Amino acid sequence: MFVTARAARIAVTALCALAVTAACSDSGDDNKQPDKQQQLITSTTMRGALLQANEVGPTWSAPEESADPNQLVSICGGTTAAPTVPPGGEVVAAPLVDEGEKGAQTLEQIALVYGNKSGADAALAGLRGIADGCQKDLSVPPVKTSDRNEPAYTESVAVEPLNEGGWAGFVVIRHKKYEPTHPGTADTAVVVAQTANVVLVDAYAIYQLNNASTAPTFDTDWKKLVGTVVQRVG
Template sequence: MCAVVAFAGCSSDDSPDPDTTITVDTMRNALLKPADVGPTWKSPTESAAPNQLVSICGGDTAPASIPGSPQLVSAPLSDEGTEGVQSLTQHALVYEDAVSAATALASLRTIADACPPSISQPAKSGEREEPAYKETASTSPLEEGSWLGFVTVRNKQYDAAHPATADVAVVALARSNVVLVDQYAIYRLGKSGASANPQFSSDWPKLVGTTVNRISPS
């Protein structure tokens, strides 16, 4: 499967004050559209429940609830091929003030810090059929320009009878009154014992960097 092919956007010559309030319209315009990422990317017809984010820890853990009462802007994207699937789930949580955003980020970080470093899941049958797998997770601080937060990176290895891998990066960054939550995931069939995509570790930072570099508070 092809890696992400295009990352448009660049920083402004000015350096906006990170404490300036960021509007909902600013975040809506900053989130990536299919054409920003690549020609095979699309907006899916179905999306997650409006009061949920993404699962930070993976495995059977539920999606994180949205902390507080922000205005929510979402833009899910996907790229489905014969050898696998890529997806980018984007959520912008726009709060009334910076204190609320910082509190929300701390809440999400608490979830990430509690993620087990490794889990093994048995095979599932029924509507959500899935082979057995082992998944590892690690969380580290992340800084992107004037945005601060963390990233949780997960790798999933399926059993040898169903060779496939999945890599996931969940990023949560805060600046001023906004928390940006992005999940980039790539699932590849027929691969085992390695990361799903050699470019994974560079692709997710490019996606996040493109979004935050577009934001100039009004």
């Protein structure tokens, strides 16, 4: 299960088959397995672990426009720019979207696969440094340009430790609330977690129109989505 500062016991639903091998393995001294943190994970493994649209839901799909392969997702929110990909790793990405009349959902899945654990260690440390510098409370004025029209909003940002089945890192939880004349919310969880030579950057966001309340299933949903991926890797 995911262990964060706010929730020490949250169940992550996933197919039992994803973990059956690990669950049934013999723990005897004669069959000791190598430390997972010392085993290198391939980009092929991570590509197979990332969720596909049909696994998330019938209304999900891959976005029409491709994201910049050299950039990650915004960690701190507000007007802060998305960080560039830490050097030295191979990028494996599978972005997904679910757009509707009352809002939208997005899932950015980015695996950074390094040649060794030290490369992943450095990448995680660099991204954690960005998260540690996030401003906790933001107030952003309205923006109206030829290609963007967004009302004023406030956004809270919290950074929490995360540990799940050999993956360790942090999650940035952001809650955005628009001004009362344009009711709406955006709830975002940016997970950055490492195991062995891989850093997973997984961002789930849900946008609601004409609704000033946090999405009721937000916490449960991001834990399910990320939990399924990390269980597949083992």
